[in-house]
Amino acid sequence: MLLEGLRYLVAMGAPWDEILPVLRAKGIVPTASVRQPLMKLEDLSSVLECAEAVGFERGFLTAEILEDMVAVWQGKQRMKTSTQPTPKPEIKENKQPSTSHAATDLGRTIAPINEPEPLDIQFRNNLPDWKESDFSEHASDASTDIVVHYDITGNSTTEGKMTDITSCFSDRLQSIRKMIIQNSRLPRTPTEIVRLHAESSRYQGYENKAVAIGLVNEPRYTKNGHLIWNLEDETGELTCLLTKRKGDDRDRAHEQILEAGLMPDDVLGVSGTFSQTGDMFYVDDLHFPMKDRHTKAASEHGVSVAFLSDIHVGSKTFLEAQW
Template identity: 35%
Template sequence: MPARGMQQRLLELDDPDTVLKSAKRLGMNGILNDQMLDQLLVEPEAGVDDETPSIAAGALPPKGDSPVLDTPVSVDEPAVGRVVAPVLEPPLEVAARPHGLPHFDIAGFPLGATETDTELDIHFDITGNSTTACTMDDMLSYFNDRLQRIKRMIVQGGRLPNRPIDIRRLARERKRFGNRDTTATIIGLVSEIRHGSSNLRFTLEDETGDYACILYPPGGAADTSSASRRNQLLVAGLMNDNVIGVTGHIQGD
């Protein structure tokens, strides 16, 4: 307890509580007077809080040395550093559907594109305009149907000199059409086009087989319409998968 007149001196101190705690630590009892206060102020440890642990002089590593990594850190000491926000994956957004199909829903696809097998089977067309699965048989059926449609148009045009026969029959009766006086007419798809020095070679194919054909330049009356068409084909050529009719005779075997 401070004596009368000591209150002003205590208020002038920077930390009077520390001085009073030092008196208790040193075992001073009774009324605080000027002599006791002067003794506390000159005490070496007067300004040290007894509740604050002191650090020995050799406890800290020399300046410039590497820190000891395996030194345990007290849980009471505050952590020093910055908190970095985690990098989150962007949320999955549903792609825009400009086609506006009402039966399409992202919930109907439980797996992502990278999680599915690359072996795909096409079962139907989403437009509803096709009934095929785009197999080899479907492609063959498509070309055969195209051949029959154009073949019917060529026959109905009435410009063929003979009734067309299939290529399998032509190969079977090749001796019959081995002279210039007996010609045969076939209709098929063009493939394997090759240009010679003065002729055009190609292969004609229908549902029954294929046959090699050679188109020579016209001879004799070159001013006829037939010779004009032949010259045009020799110059312009043909394209693969063209459907044409060919009339001629078989040369050689």
């Protein structure tokens, strides 16, 4: 009776009320996710026979298990097509059925190997998506004139220790601090954070503002939409708060920063005042290292440029398809 039911279910589009008793007779409990795929199978009986090949005997049939079974069945179909005897006489004379059968068993495709597909990446910081039609040509089609000014290969003296990492961030902080002082309109000379904490009572109220420059740590939002982060330099750490203003106090530049957020390890300057308790620094203005006026260099051809930094090869966040 069971074999007759399986032969009947070979036809594509068998009704579910006839598929279910056959599955239950084999001790298989289908989940909701496999109902439609089972009804669309071309040869359900042959697919069920592949259960042993994927290590499934009985129990809950999930979509993942069904996909593996279908993959095994498709592999067998391809093997049958590829192992059909040819009309050449010399092939028939030397043909050994036992060897061919063994090769067929060893050549089963357990799971097909598919090319990775690019993931739908959501851009952060409100950056718009790009379209390939916006560019007149690919970067690989444009003429290149690359000059290597310095090659680190064989010349690196660091060992990847914590002292090397700290030295790198300290040097970066000092370099960008000079750029901020030179290019930004700071209300006063920046002060070390440890000194600001010691003299926090001097910088309360709007008349006497303090200025600090450091690295951004742990940027986060409050439940009211305010942006809070820790600013760190060589001497200490400062908790900063950029409030979300309303009405006449709205500031478009501040709103853009609140929308985009801040990146960890960014170097920037802040000016503002301390709270009455001295544990919070209210930010009035942010100061970045860019210049007020910047002359853009234009290319004769419209091309796209890819900048590579930490590409996370081998990690869980590595985008294999895009790479």
